[in-house]
Each structure stands twice: as structure tokens, then as C-alpha cells.
Amino acid sequence: MNFDFSDDQKLLKEQVRKFLADKCPTKVVRRVLDGPEAYADEVWKGLVELGVPATGIPEAYGGLGLSPLELCVIAEEIGRAAAPVPFDSSVVLATEAIKLAGSEAQKKKWLPLLAEGKAVGTLAVSEGAQPPRPRNIATTFGGGFLNGKKVPVADGDAATFAIVLAKNGLVIVDLAQKGVTKKRVETIDPARKHAEVTFDGASAELLGTEGDGWNLLERLYDAAAVYFAFSQVGGAEAAMWMACDYALQRQAFGRAIGSYQAIKHKLADCYVKLELARSNAYYGAMMLTDGGADLPLAAAAARIAATDAYDFASKENIQTHGGIGFTWEADTQFHYRRARVMALSLGGPMAWKDKLVTRLEQKNVT
């Protein structure tokens, strides 16, 4: 039985953790939250120097050629720090999309740029009020040109290119061109900037086969769900310990509030959910690494458990802090906001639960 990360992977995790503790304390998250920056540039540059965007890219395309397990431990640390960097958009979604569906030429063009941090990618799926489903995607691609509007797009104004879901397929589009307009939109989490991106005859090319967009997106989401789960686990753990630290300090009715069972049981439940999420995320990582047949099911379980753990820990962290936890100056808000953004961005728990049962039914048939 070897259901754990290797010593090297744990060392890498420790290294990223130290870097982020040093370079990305909560005051950096706050700076981005309060300010106009698209993301914390110095933190992103440091991560590029550490080789983070290159981690999962094969050596043939200028990457480090490491396994998904390495990227999983990194994701956990990004989540723990609630780092305001385009990790989810660029390192996870855009990079994985190209690895999954890109032609040789597309891989040769984009992956080295991603590995070196010279390109920042994102994924553009949603088109506003309706949850994205195949039937309500209006963006079209034809004759090499893309038309439509995507919103919200994570890191949409800072990204240099995007993978866009059009009616008739996934396309890859350079965002620095005439025919692309970007406008920042306000969201619940100003620490992670989002934009509205309009394509008006922008030149683009297909990623993968025409008509295969939704199918590719689902497969991309399965991989992303695992990386997101690690990030959510990291965030949930950070929120849980923040609450524990406060519960030890804060006195009420003559003793630390952490000695009251109402607080203890709530925080014990954070731990229970966290460990359920961690175990499911590990299995997702294992399936991702082996190309295991169980990936769709493992990814869905990891996604559901991790979303639940992060939502719960981040909200109960505020509750444990009481009034001070609801102020702008408290750090509790970072995880609360991020937890919800992460919960919705690949589709929410309701959709994933439905998907999980569908996959269970398929598995039982075969």
C-alpha cells in the first residue's frame, strides 16, 4: 500500500509552501483585493522562477515533465495561501487544455511560452446568466474567426490567450489582437480578477476536432477538478487553522471560546470534511497519474468533497471569529470569497453530484 506522496513530492510541497509564506502573506492577497492589479505580479514571477507553470509540461515542449502528483502538491499550497495568481486559469486549465487537445503545432507554439511564463492563458466558457450547457452557448467559430461574448472570464484582462468554448468546438485565441475587447467585471472576489471578453471576428483556431468541444471540456474539467480539489483542500486547511488559532486566543465568559463544545464540534467537523476531501483528492491524483479508468468517478468525488470542505471551513472560520470576522480588515474573507469562486467555476456541487451518479451507473453497467 503506497497511497501517499513521495518524499521528493513532499519536499517540493514544503518548498512552495515556504516561498508562498514568505512572498505571499495575507497582506499581498489584501493588496490585490483592494487594488487595481490583475494579480500579484511578483508572486507570479517567483512561481515562474520556481518552475511552477513548467511542472506538468513535457520536456519536449520546454517543461519539467513532472507527473500530475507534483502539480497536485503545488496546487494545495497555492490554495493554502489563497495566492492571487493565475494558477487555476493558466497552469491548470489553459495548459491542460492544450496538452489534452492541442495539435503538435499548437503544443509547440504555446507550451514553451506557458512553461516560461511568457504566456498566461485562461479558459472562457460562461456567457452570462445561464449556466453553460451545450444548447445555450452562442459563441460561434467559422472560417477562422470567432464571434461572441464570454463572461466572467478568470484573469480575462491579463491573460495573453484564451481557450474558448464555441458552439462548434474548443478554440484557441490570442487575446492581443484587434477584434478582442476586454473589460474587467466586478465579482464577489476582487482578489481574483475577472473580465468580460468580446470577440468580434477575432482570428482563432480550433483546438481538437470540430464539434467535440463539450466532450473535451468535460474531460478537461475532470483533470481540473482534481487540481482544484487540492487547492480547495489547502484553502480549507488554512481556514480551519485560522479558526483554531482564534478560538484559542479569544476569551468569552471567562475562558477561551475553543473550550466550548459548540466551537469544538464545529471545528472537528471542519477536520472531518477536510480529511474526507483529502482522501478523495489523493485518489483523484492517483487516477490522473495512471490515466486510470476510474478518473471520471474519482474526479467527481474529489470535487464534491473538496468543495464541501472549503465552503464549510471558510464560512465557519468567519462564524468562529464573530463580528471581527465580518470586517473588511479581517483575513477571513479571503477564503470565503475564493471558496465560492472555486465552487462555481467548474460547475457547482449540484451538477457534479448528478455527474457522479451518472458515472456510477455507467460503471455498474460495464
Add this chain to the structure above:
Amino acid sequence: MDFNDTPEEAAFRKEVRAWLDANATRKSDDKASFRARNDDPNLLKKAKEWQAKKAAAGYARMTWPKEFGGRGASPILQVIYQQEESNYLVPLGFFDIGLGMCIPTMMAYASPEHLKRYVKPALHGEEIWCQLFSEPAAGSDVAGIRTRAERDGDAGWVINGQKVWTSGAHYSDYGIIITRTDPNVPKHQGLTMFFLSMKTPGVEVRPIKQMSGGANFNEVFFTNVRIPDSQRLGKVGEGWKAALTTLMNERLAVGLPSGGLDVDELMELARDTDLDDGPAIRNQQVRSKIADWYVQQQGLKLTRYRTLTALSKGQTPGPESSIIKIVAAPKMQDMGAFAMELMGPAGIMKEDVPQAAGFQAQWIGGAGFRIAGGTDEILRNIVAERVLGLPPDVRVDKDVPFNQLGKK
């Protein structure tokens, strides 16, 4: 990452399988054999025979030192044995408390002569042990026990009082018992531990019929029960320390109930149940619940794998396994109740409805499982205090002599 055995583990698994094949029958259908096993009136006799066979082959307690019949082996090998054994039709369960809790406490405190006398018969299933801790007025707060042990001359003690929830007392030969020897000091300080024969005059066992209809628990009454001082475990007044030795092992001894129904059976039921909009499996509320329980079921299995990984590498497991009963017990109760709901009004019937009995057993058994071996609430306290480092609750009785408690 993988779920594979190391070469040493694989070789051992092969050895165990060969031995089990030669000595037991492989289960054909897990659930059917579970039911058959629980209905067998000769179960105890068969369990003793199986335990003897297992002990003779050296599989009964592999982690114990060789002098006590073990192999001084890594816990992972014991787990592998149990994993393999669970695929065979063998009677289990009678010896877990004795070998998991009582005998390890004996090993920590009993004299070499007593160990020589008692360990082997326990290991070989000839004598069964029970744990006499809980009382009517002391459950979660077990240090609040009232059963008295008083000096009976220099060489002995006389015990009076009552224990309750004593699993297996009705078929046990011996027990370890925690008593109050000094009511004039605060509760944790006045306790002393002993062991005794359940046949000692003055010991009376009365089975308790449970809500589920079973009777695994007992009340045990002690009326002027005289035992020699040589049966004391640890020093006078240090019974709490000895009790902690026992309780530390409890988490390992109170395992998960095996062979019960789970998500697969719930899905089967949901496919066969006709609702307004088609089979229940198409209903989003039903799907949402199935997904939640699947995530929990997988989460528990995989959490266990993480613990096994640490054991396999010769490391001390992390605290992650402390979540298992907190999740498993309410899941059992809630899933049972939900499955019954799917069956409609007939879900209450004890006959004619396929699968009803299994889910009803979970619904009713879950209510007990949430209490046995540490309640949901006590387990949350343990996680909060030992894992998260939160302070213990204020103990108003901490410095008060036991016989002054409740007096103003």
C-alpha cells in the same frame, strides 16, 4: 501512488490465502453469508474453534511479542491477514475486546505468573474477556464510576456496585474492572483497576435487550465480591492511568460493522423504485444523496488506505482515522432511513419487502453505533482536543473530592 503490496506483503498475503483456503470456506456472496453467520446458534462454539486454529497458526495477534504467541510483526501484516480473512466464512467478533483491550492492559500491569496463566488461553479462544468500565451513572464520563472496592483484610478486596453496557459479559470468563477505592479524593485519583473471574461468587450478569432486539450488552452486578490483592492491575489510586491504556486500544477494537448494505444496494433500490417521474434513480434529490454517501464511503475507504500506507512504511499513522466512526455511524443511520423512505409506507414492514430488513437494520443499528465506543459528541471532543489542540472543557468536578460532588 498505488494500492499494491510490497514484495514482503504480497508474499505474506499469498501465504495467508493458502492457509485460509486450506482451513476455511471462501464466501460466495458477502451479504448472504453475513446473515447466515448471525443466525447460527452454535456461533460461539465455532468461533472458539476458529480462534484456536488461527492462534495455532500464529495469525491471531501477530503484533504481540513471540513470548505471548505473536510474531512481533508489523501491524500491516495483521491488517493483511484480516483483509483476507474477511473473504471467508468464519465466525469472528467474540475476542476483539479481550485481545484488543483487556489482555494488552494485563500485559502492562499483571505479574509474569498471571500473564503465563491467562494470555495463552485468551489468544487460543479458550477464555473470553470483557471490559467492566461503564456504569449507569458513568458513560462518556467514565471516571465518574461508583462501584466500590474496599479493603478486605490485608490480602484482599471486596467489590460492590453495578456495571452496564458490558459487551459479551454473558459469555465471558474474565473481566477487567475499574473501581473506586477512595471516594475522599477527586474522581480521577480514587480509582483502582483489577481483573477477576466472572464466576466469582457475587457476580451476576443480566443481558440487556437492545432496541434492535439483540442482546450483546449486559448489566453486571457485584455483591460482596471478594478478590485477592494479587488481581490488582497497577497501583492503588492509579486506576485511571490503567484505564487509559485500555481505552487507547478501544478505537482499534471497535471496528466498523462489516457486510452491511452500502451505496451499491441503495442504487439498486433506487433503480427498482417507481416514482412519479420514473425510477427513483432519475430523481435529483435521490441522486444528490447517493452522491454524498458515495463520497463518504469512498472517503472512509481511502482514509483507511492512508493509515495503512503509514503502517506499511513502518511509520506512525496520522490522526486521520479518527474521522471514521464520526462519519460512518450517522451515514449508516441516515442511509437506512432514506432507503426505507424510498420504499414508501411499506418500508416499515418486517416481511414481504425485499431489502427492507437490511436497511431497517442499518437505521436501527446506526442509533446504537453512534453511541458505542465513544459517542459522536465525545469523538468530536477528541478530534478538537487531540488533533486541533483546542483546550479541554472546564471540568467543574476536577478538584472536588468524589464524595462531595453534587453537594452544595
